[in-house]
Amino acid sequence: MMTPRPWTVPLAAFLLASVIATFAQCGGDATAASPAPGPNIAATPPGLTQDPARQPPIPQNVDRVRLLVSGAMLGRLEPCGCASGQLGGLPRRMQHVGEQSLGGRKTYDLLIEGGDMVEGATELDMQKVFTALQVLFGMQHPYDVLGIGQKDLELPFAEWTSYLAMAPVVATDLTSTAAEWPGKPFVEKQVRNHKIRVLSFTLALPEVMQKEGAPIQLLAPAEAWKLGLQGAEDATLRILLVHATDGKTRELLPKLEPKPDLVLCFDEGYTEPPAHPELLNGVPIVYPGTRGRMLLDVSLARLPEGPRAGYEILPLQGSKTIPGGGGDPDTKEVLLQHRLLVKEDHVLAKMANQRPTANGATYVGSATCAGCHATAYDIWKNKTKHGHAWQTLVDAEKDPKRYGWPVTAYPDCVSCHVVGYGEKSGFVTAEDTPSLTDVGCERCHGAGSDHVQSGGKKAMGKVGGGMASVVCTQCHDFEQSPDFLYTNKWPLIQHGREPGQEKK
Amino acid sequence: MRAVALCPPLLAVLLTACGGKPTPGPVLQGPGRQGPPQPPAVEFDFGVIPHGESRQHDYVLDTKLLGADYVPLRAQLDCSCGRAQIVLRDKQGNERLVDGSPASVNAPTADETLIARVFLDTVTKDAVDLPRTTSRGSILLQPLHDRDGSLRVQWPLLLHFGIESPVELHPFAALDFERVPQSQRPEITTNLRGDATHRDLQFGAVTCTDPALTVTLEPSGDHFVLRTRCQPGEVGNHQAVISIATNLESGYQVNLGVQWKVVPDLEARPMAKLSFLCNLQREQRKDEIASQFLLVADHDPQRGGEFSLHELVDDQGRDARSSFEVTFVPIAGPDQQHRMFVRYLGGQAQGFRGKLVLRKGGSTGPFLSIELVVFAGKNP
Known part of the structure; x- marks a missing residue:
């Protein structure tokens, strides 16, 4: 249960109106900062329109699926701490997840980690991946899905895939001849009377995976989409993770039939999530941002007129007067062990x-x-x-x-x-x-x-x-x-x- | 951070603002075009804000500096206690909001002024001074004729401010019990007093959002002592806020965030799972398992006995004791902690998934189940 904030002080009428207007505009907390413009924003493809307005909220009487999503971590297991006010980090994230899971109840139906957990392929990155996987998939509140980004594919394949065995990995447009490859075309979960299917597109391979004999191959989007939806019922909610720029994602969408109900676009150009989902031909697109600085509490429902989504943005702040502030002590312990191991293994000198x-x-x-x-x-x-x-x-x-x-x-x-x-x-x-x-x-x-x-x-x-x-x-x-x-x-x-x- | 119901007049304003279509126009190509203009930063000094108070300022942006028609899309701030919104205000003082899309309806008319309304709310910060600082923000704008967003402009905002808390809190302005075993009742003491400019500050009623915390406040010399005792409830992460009234005319109350995690008395740390990588073709040497351990603890000081291995089975329930050696090294301290090392002895072909169950004391337990995962590594 989120603790109420008793100190919220009534504001002057005008101020209140403006704050309400902000909330209404943004569909959530107006602290939710907007993104920097994507560096590779492409033209809207012919035949598509960018819907001009955000969607109205999901009606109260409609059961919605709630997802917890955050931006690609890119190696930030925790803010470095050299400046105050830094957001993000696994301890704060897991504190929030823990607070939302008391008493066996679960606020979130699906916990999604998009992928690209690290930026490079060094020994430190490998140790970070192992640590992050332990936290996200091996502790009290395991995540449900892990997507694969292009940066992930640069990691030493054999070791990385052995670590991935601990996570439900979805990689719809990737195939591999390697026996140890844990990627599946989809992850499906039943939530109350909803079936949810999560698919993930990497859309391109890094150079190391384009060499002859590389263990990973890329499927064409339409083919992968078809494969990922095999056996899916019409009523199944289709959530697609895309590890590409906003522009590439917009190019991709017309090729997909049936349409997804929600797209999570991990475009690094969007350092922070926009105030509300964008829409492209009726499909909500969410940009979770980067470095895992904020959590998005995403609500999704399919109405007769099409899918509808909205979210609240939860900045992961250090202040303990804010729900989710501070940090889960067990996660902090895992991170401490990671740091001690980095010293013990002389990773500094090795890199x-x-x-x-x-x-x-x-x-x-x-x-x-x-x-x-x-x-x-x-x-x-x-x-x-x-x-x-x-x-x-x-x-x-x-x-x-x-x-x-x-x-x-x-x-x-x-x-x-x-x-x-x-x-x-x-x-x-x-x-x-x-x-x-x-x-x-x-x-x-x-x-x-x-x-x-x-x-x-x-x-x-x-x-x-x-x-x-x-x-x-x-x-x-x-x-x-x-x-x-x-x-x-x-x-x-x-x-x-x-x-x-x-x-x- | 919950959604707020819309009042009808506001809804009407919003609906008016929405509903535009993207403005048709030629798609500009990259090469050869001029770069977007770089508008100068607009600044405002909010001064030093008393903790708990909020401030608002309207940054007025002169869109004529951009030399073309631009649509304001979004506003963002770097500071964690601020939020910003875009407002278009006409000469009569009527205001409207934009919906974030690059539609012509969202562009300021000749009669309208573009305003970035910045709202700083210090109540969400811990009650400590913040020296004067400069924080940044920006307004994102897109030319009306730009259909692909490639000519977007970020108009920088600078926010100068500091925060002054009227209280001094020692040792910390927030409480963290860290991990609280179910059998224990930890207490944290915090000293409060007015800061140098509020030495006569008095504190009043104390309230807390969670009944699991018992809080008392007593005067002690030149300061007050806040004692917070945690009575652990259900296992999991908890968070609460303690509020202490003051005699400041503003009605200021000190808010302290409190956090704790209730854990079972019998537990494995950092998690009830041990996973490691090793060469399955041979027995591990003892010098290879230095980091292959978990901490197992019994936090209940009343319970005696030693940890021992009760069973070790694979995920099919088959006994696998012969493949592993489990040893315990005691750690001095009150928590009856041990390092539990697991060493692979051989006999597994393709990795291992299973569990080991520890017993504390006699054959009737209690028991502690720990997941065991071994990955096949290629090290010699």
């Missing part, structure tokens, strides 16, 4: 030195730069947070209120507090490469060996120009530095030419 530097040079360390750029070095070291970024991480690790686990051994954290982690000649560990701790000169300007060897003739990269730099936002992204604006932050690290060095 170092993996790829060439962007400019082909090697890292020399900030102290080398100081030889010619003493003033800039002095500013960096003594007046900026970048100059002691590693110590910030060390201090955070020692503070049990903040972390209490080995953040200095966790690659995701370390990469933003050192120089060149993951690149050839870059940071490995604080012991092996002490000159590359902190966010040193080369973290922003690039590896410096060519610059040094040419006596400064070969220029270093330059950040800035009034726009938020891509280099900055690798770490100062919308979650980790929500107030980051390049123009505001530059004065905090401002440094420049040495006295006597003129602009050429």
Whole structure:
């Protein structure tokens, strides 16, 4: 049972009207932020119209199926915690699921994890996948469905599929000759008097799966749809997960007959879910967002005029005055074990030195730069947070209120507090490469060996120009530095030419 | 966050706003076209907001800066206590909402001003100070002639604000009992007092949304002591809010979120399931099972006896004790905790799914069932 919020204070009439209007407009909480525009939004295909308005709510007397959906995790098992107010994470999610499952009652009829649980295919990613699968499918409130995204298919196949054995995997347009492949064309569940069938389209294969002899093959959408609906009754509710852009999803829909009742589109361009489902030729499309920052409590029913869906957005906040805030202690324990194992297995060192530097040079360390750029070095070291970024991480690790686990051994954290982690000649560990701790000169300007060897003739990269730099936002992204604006932050690290060095 | 019933006049406004069709027009192609305009950020300083209060501001957006007709689609804010809505207001002060679609009916007319109405509600934050910060948001707009959304523009909003809580709460502004075994009655003590500018703050009646929590508040020197005792109910995740009245004229009350998870006295952690990967062709060495364990505990201090293996069977119910060795290593502490290691001895061809059942004390139990899954690995 959701706990009522007794402190809700009546507002002035006008304010209340505007809030009500917002709720009415959005079909849920207006904190529900809208998405950033999808980067690959395609034209609406001929013959299709984008329905202009959202659907009216499902009538009270109609039994609706309730689904819990969240955006692709992309490796965020939990917010990193280096900024306040970060949303998401498995502990908060499972706390909410647990609160909704007290006394054997289940608020949700179906728990859906879309797929793309991690972004890469490193050893850390494998450990994250294993941990996430344990939490989502091995604990008290197991999820019902796991879809497969393109990023999932880049993971080491044999090991990944052995982990997947613990989950009900749906992969409608994927086939495999491998005996261990656990993907099924659909997952079906009976909920009261409804049959629900969940199907999933990956729609494209990553490069690694396009090679000859790859264990996964892709089916054409129409063929896969037919296969996935074999034996389904007309009354069966059809839910389709699509791991593609909004545009590709819109291209796909006209090819599907019968139409799905609901489409969940995992388009990474939509970082946050819109306020309500969009409609395409009467089919509701839901964009759950990314990084699992919010939960969507989706209601779905099929009415005589067609499917109807709506949702409430539940931002997974840390505040414990909000239902689902805080975090499930058992999930936190599993995550702690994961982090301890990452340290024990020396994953940090294993993931170092993996790829060439962007400019082909090697890292020399900030102290080398100081030889010619003493003033800039002095500013960096003594007046900026970048100059002691590693110590910030060390201090955070020692503070049990903040972390209490080995953040200095966790690659995701370390990469933003050192120089060149993951690149050839870059940071490995604080012991092996002490000159590359902190966010040193080369973290922003690039590896410096060519610059040094040419006596400064070969220029270093330059950040800035009034726009938020891509280099900055690798770490100062919308979650980790929500107030980051390049123009505001530059004065905090401002440094420049040495006295006597003129602009050429 | 529940849906709110619509009042009829508002419904009429909404229905008027809805129902437009996408504006027909040429589909613009990517190459060769000009990039979308970059409107300047609009800013507002909300000041330092007393905790528990809300603030609203209308950001007025001069759409003439965009140089063409744009339809406002959505508003979004980064901060967790804010929400934003798009309003079109005419010169007489009448307002209407947009429905989020790129329809001509949602474009501001010549008579209308585009407003981003931002509402900050600090009551959903824990009662702690937030130093002044800048948060961001944006309004998403689409040109009327853009049929594919590729020329959308994000109009940045900047929100400057801070939050000032009139109370100091130690050690935390929220309570977390973590895991509460059914036989135990844990208590958390929290100290409250007014902050530096509210030293004479007095606290009054205390209420709680869940009867499983017993809460008392007593003065103690220069502060108050809040004692919260948890009487565990049914197994599972729980959440409640404690509210404490104050003598502030605003009617401010301190809200503390409380969270706890009731667990059975006999339990395996972090879950009643152990899964691992190993080479099924050979017996595991003892040095290979360092992380192959669960914590098993009996939280009831009245119950004696030791953990032992009662049965180990596969998912068909067949005895599989000969394939595994189960050992217990005690951990010092009050919870009678042990690390339960499982080592594969051989004899399984294609992985294993089954369960092991532990017994505490004599033959009549109690019992603890743990799922066991072994995946076939390719390590030598």
